[in-house]
Amino acid sequence: MAGVPDTETIPLARPEIGAREEELVLEVLRSGQLSLGPMVARFEREFAEWLGVEDAVAVSSGTAALHLCVRALGWGPGDEVLTSPFSFVASANCLLYEGARPVFCDVDADTLNIDPDAATAAVGERTVGILPVHIFGYPAAMPALERLAANHGLGILEDACESLGAVDSEGRRVGTRGNLATFAFYANKQLATGEGGMIVPTDPATASLLRSARNQGREADMGWLDHTRLGFNYRLPDVAAALGVAQLEKLGEMLASRARVASLYEEGLAGVEGVRVLAAARGAELRSWFVYTVQLPADADRDATVAELAERGVASKAYLPCIHLFPHLRELGYGEGQFPVAEAASACSIALPFFPAMGESEVGRVCEALGQSLC
Numbered sequence: 001m002a003g004v005p006d007t008e009t010i011p012l013a014r015p016e017i018g019a020r021e022e023e024l025v026l027e028v029l030r031s032g033q034l035s036l037g038p039m040v041a042r043f044e045r046e047f048a049e050w051l052g053v054e055d056a057v058a059v060s061s062g063t064a065a066l067h068l069c070v071r072a073l074g075w076g077p078g079d080e081v082l083t084s085p086f087s088f089v090a091s092a093n094c095l096l097y098e099g100a101r102p103v104f105c106d107v108d109a110d111t112l113n114i115d116p117d118a119a120t121a122a123v124g125e126r127t128v129g130i131l132p133v134h135i136f137g138y139p140a141a142m143p144a145l146e147r148l149a150a151n152h153g154l155g156i157l158e159d160a161c162e163s164l165g166a167v168d169s170e171g172r173r174v175g176t177r178g179n180l181a182t183f184a185f186y187a188n189k190q191l192a193t194g195e196g197g198m199i200v201p202t203d204p205a206t207a208s209l210l211r212s213a214r215n216q217g218r219e220a221d222m223g224w225l226d227h228t229r230l231g232f233n234y235r236l237p238d239v240a241a242a243l244g245v246a247q248l249e250k251l252g253e254m255l256a257s258r259a260r261v262a263s264l265y266e267e268g269l270a271g272v273e274g275v276r277v278l279a280a281a282r283g284a285e286l287r288s289w290f291v292y293t294v295q296l297p298a299d300a301d302r303d304a305t306v307a308e309l310a311e312r313g314v315a316s317k318a319y320l321p322c323i324h325l326f327p328h329l330r331e332l333g334y335g336e337g338q339f340p341v342a343e344a345a346s347a348c349s350i351a352l353p354f355f356p357a358m359g360e361s362e363v364g365r366v367c368e369a370l371g372q373s374l375c
Contacts, residue, residue, distance in 0.1 A: 010362050013188035013291075013313045014355040016247075016254055020199040022368050024242035035237050036215075043241040046248050047198055052176055057199040059240060062161035062184025064234040065197035066094035068213050069180045072206055073155045075100040081157075083131040084114040085324040085334075086317055086342040091133050091159045092323055100131035101332065103127065104324045105169055106339040110279065115341070116144035123148070134163035134319075136278060137190070137288040139174050146177070158182065161197070164190045165255045174288070183239075188355075190255060190288055191247045193240040194270065256290035257356035264360060265292055265352070268367035272374065274300070292354035293319055295345065297374065302350060305347045305373045312369040319351035 028039050040058050048056040059065050070276065075081055077099035083091055085104040092102040100280060105118040112135050119130060130149055132140040142158075149156050158175060160166075161184035166174040175181035185196035201207035212219055217231025247254070269275050274297030280287050296302055302318055309316045322342050324334035352366050 003262060007312045007313075008354040009310075010358075010366060011352060011355075012317065013354055015187050015192040016242075016250070016356050017192075018246075020249060021243050021246040023306055024246045025239055028238045028242045031238075033238055035235060037097060037238040039238040039241040039245065040236055043199070043236075043244040043248075046245060048200075050248055050251065051200070053200050055201055055204070055207045057201055057207055057214070058236040058244075059210075059214050060236050061234075062159075062182055062186070062197040063090040063094065064214070064232070065161075065182035065184070065199045066157070066159060067082045067097050068210050068232070068234065069157045069182060069199060069242070070094050070098050070100065071213065072180065073129060073157060073191050075091060075155070078126060078168045079128040080124060080126040081129045081131050082114070082119045082127060082154075084133045084135065084321045084342070085339045086112055086135060086320060086346060087133040087159070087323055088161070088320065089323045089326060090161075091131060092329060095131070096328075100128075101126075102131075102329070104334065104339060107135075107342045108141070109341050109345070110282075111138050111140070111347055112278075112342075113138060113140040114145070116141050116148060119145065120148055120345070121154055123154075127152065127154060129157065131157045131159060132176050134154050134166060135160040136293060137163045137166050137280070139163065139285050140285075142168050142177055146179075152210045156180070160321060162189070162290040163288050165251070167284065167286040169285050171284045171359035178202060181207070185244060185247075188291065190258065190290060191244065191251055193236075193243040193247070195242060196240045231251040238329045253355045255288060258354070261354060261356065261363060262287075262289045262292060264358075265354075266365040268363055269294065269370070272367065272371040273297070274374070275370070276362060288361055289318065290352070292353050293349050293351045294370075295348045296350055298348065300348070300374055302348065305350065305370070308373040309369055312373070314366050314369045315353055317351050318348060321351055322346045356359065 079100040156179040158181040160175045181200040183198040186194040215235040217227040217229040276295040
């Protein structure tokens with residue numbers, strides 16, 4: 001396990017890339033099939049097998065996955081979709097792409113996921129769906145949200161882009177409940193392909209539609225310039241798929257390593273007064289560790305803490321902002337004070353270095369530096 005020398009800055013994230021990734025990438029390069037080759041189909045097949053679903057559709061990013069799913073659900077102009085303000089902005093942008101309106105609902109103070117009670121209160125005449133985000137790898141309250149959807153005839157799109165390997169309150173892996181679900185493989189994710197995403201389709205017809213839409217609206221058996229519908233260039237290159245196949249082979253090990261690092265942090269931060277850590281589990285629910293964020297004491301100067309950590313050789317960042325406060329979403333009428341739980345969490349949250357190869361010494365350095373920075 002390669003750590004970080006004491007004289008070097010500990011980075012926020014670092015993917016686990018080894019000889020197997022190099023081997024499969026080289027296999028693709030030597031094949032001459034850099035796109036639309038067999039490695040993408042292999043990645044899809046092996047991902048679906050690992051997750052425990054019938055099929056999976058690879059695309060160029062998690063954002064692309066969300067966008068195609070919004071289209072597949074038919075959400076568009078005049079429609080409203082309930083979602084979380086405490087998220088990466090793609091979970092709102094994917095709705096805006098199609099003219100639908102994100103209706104934000106406050107989050108649960110413990111899980112930081114959309115609060116089912118808040119979602120229930122937000123249902124209106126134009127509500128057509130729910131887009132729960134499994135934030136920071138923790139499963140959203142899907143049984144309650146599915147009951148809400150069933151009661152009002154709403155569609156569901158699960159943003160599982162941060163939660164590969166998480167387990168929900170009923171003991172199911174996130175993304176296996178039969179809803180459209182999306183995953184992402186950015187370089188700091190549990191499985192990294194640099195850029196990339198995956199969709200779990202609800203049925204074969206939807207899978208076929210998604211595969212056509214990712215490839216400029218072409219059908220699988222159509223000629224080079226034949227297109228039957230509006231589509232996009234959302235293909236995943238075979239080089240990225242090769243990385244995905246190699247990463248899948250050791251995904252269980254990487255998830256376990258992330259959990260180990262999170263446990264080291266929980267132990268190391270126990271003595272840092274006022275710092276709140278995220279829960280690893282609750283009942284059957286199990287977090288899949290994506291990033292390691294903590295909430296600083298209410299009287300802490302977060303920007304000063306980030307700066308001081310940097311001086312001590314520790315990378316960190318404010319994480320996450322509330323997306324309803326971004327300029328293009330303020331234009332929809334959103335502003336400060338509307339979602340107090342999300343805004344309070346956002347105001348004091350900070351991401352610390354987190355990757356599978358971190359050892360006790362690196363985690364110890366971070367914990368010590370944070371404690372000194374808060375003194």
